[in-house]
Amino acid sequence: MSRTMFVEVILVRVISVIITIAVALILPFKLMAFTVIVLGQGHFLLAYWYQAEAGKLDGRKIALLSGGFSFLLWLVLLVPVSYYNFITGAGFLLHFALDEGRLLNKKHSVYTALEALPFMLIYGAMIAEGYLSLHILPYMAGLSVLAIICYVVLCVRNKRAPTTTSYAFFSWAVLSIILYFLAQKFVPGYAIMWFWGLILVHYLIWYAVYWFKLSERTEQKPQRTEYIWRVVALNLALVFLAVLYLLNVIPLLDLLFGVGAFNVWTLMHGFSSIRPKELRDLFRIQ
């Protein structure tokens, strides 16, 4: 394994997980969740910013996203909170899996879909238990085994060796089971904490990987400096607004930092980053 691959693939994820566990241990659950919400807004805004710079966010898309945002916000009023949290959680899992596949493997196929499936099923069971009190982990574990068998059969038939993506997704699945049981043992009732942790992990990975992406192109040093400025300035501005929100100075900030609104922003972020071609590729053997 090359040094670059070790750093960009393994080290980034290990450090992200360590930082997240540290945050979970230091902060009370509510504050940790709030930190995830505040940093999440930075993540979403930067993603839109770069989409706009890449010319992928034209006026029509903005109008459609505004419509989508309004619709999802309206649903917050109609759908029970626990269901909405679950739907958002499931949406985030899909987004995380697509993003990881994209970052690790550059393209999607039925293999990446099967690699991600055990991870998604197990996390899905965790959030179903946390938000809907549905105990479906054993069934999801069974389905995960089935997905792994299908994956192995396909790999053997097509003579395909496991890739970084395979190891990464299986590691996520194993790690999630371990952390879930640890959380259940030590902080009963807060097992969902690790799910929030995964969201934080996702932000950290994204920041690091984007940095490496800019570093790959040596001629783009000014862009890297600008990138750091953007990340720092945006997050500081959001922290400032978050403080105002906590002090209840501007009630409208509930649309940024309230849990209901955060669910909406998360789903919007997921929708806006979906590439239809990638979804089609998930069903193709490539």
Added chain:
Amino acid sequence: MMFTKNPYLLALLGGALFALAYRVPGAWFVSFVALIPLLMASREVRSAREAFFAGTLAGIAIMGTGCSWFFAAYPLPTVFGVTNSLFGLTFIIFSWTLVTLSTAVCVGFWMMLVRLLRLEYVLDGLAVAVLWPAFEYLRMFTFNALTFAQGIHNPLFFTAGFSAVPLIDNESWRQVVAYGGLPMLAFLLALANVLIYGALRTKQQRLSSFQLAGICAVLIIVSVLPTVALRQMMDPNRSKEAPVTVALLSSWAPDTGGRTLQDDALTITNGQFVRHAVTEHADIVLMPEDSHLLTPFSLDTLGSFTGTTTNSVFIDSGLIKTSGGLRFVRAYADTITGDYGLRDKLVLTPQGEYLPFFFKLLLQTLGATKEEERFTTNRNYGNGIGHGSIATAGNARASVLFCLEVMMPRLGVSVKKEQGANILLVPASHGWFQPSVSLEHDIIRFSQLQAVESGLPLASSVIHGPAFAMDKYGRLITSINTPGVTTETLVTVPVIPTK
């Protein structure tokens, strides 16, 4: 330039159609085509700025009509000792203009976004329909920003001028509110407009006619469908309905005699009303807002007032000052054994008929320090208890919504959820207003909205306006109002008894 190519004229036409649907009784169906000129205008504008101004123009027509009852308000400066009537009128015009403009810009923003969409695509059409109610809700935010005043609690409530409100007049469309509130109705209304507009744009004439006929057929069928009967058939609790008798009062003070004499006259008629209601064995005696007939939280109970043994529960409200100097408008229940507080009024911002911040600024500029002091003292309210106790009487578990709180979306739903109510009572006062048909019409519509949205019957007693009761489908059971004459009635309302 052709009329259909001029975005400003089209926008004005759209606004005028909405205004027509809003204010002319029975013209609710016009809403189904009122958005079409705005959609046409969005295709004709050449820049975002033009879209904004065209939309704002339509918004002025819509909101100007929605707030037309501002002009029925007694000029506030007069109430606070500034007797120059020209000054009072100027301030009302100023308030109306500012509220209309600040909320109208939301239509401008909506059109800026719609301009970017391609209406021939399904997804874009859906986005237009979703964005319409979203930007209507944004008006509540701009209204709140405008009416901000330190020390006055000001939740989001200002739904005046919302496009779906006229549809409340139709019994079938009104039932939609039970499945998604006012936004659902506004969404369907906008969707119908988008579909009709799409059909009109279809180049094949035959297909266009088919589409139009189909959409019109659906709209007509829904409008005449016996939706209430269908909902009743599906209601598992229907057989459990039990009666609650509520005594209602539409109270009018004499026109002359000065404020003290008016208050005295009201006290006498209110007292007579309570004695009649108790004799008639009403379960609930509902007073108009701020009657304060009995002194709350004292030995002055219903029994001592009427001089008889009674199971009636008397609901009144008025200003309460705590020992800490805080002021609340509180509803309380008074029984033969004692009294208890129910709920404090949430919507305390003067309802847009004037702007507290600007008014104070004006008084300061004029050097009217005495009036300013009086204004500050009288208008400085605390937040109070959002959800306090519930009044129980016979089969009723009653929650209170105050006056213009009926404009606040989902407040009835929230009160029902928090308190487990099976009937909503609305003490209201239009004492600050001259008789206004548009205000009375609006209040009944918004009450119907609360009733259907929460699934609870609603009864209201009013000073200077109609007292009424309606069932949980928003159908009026009774309505009494003879301007200038105090009238009372005893009405039986069906409720679902709950524990």
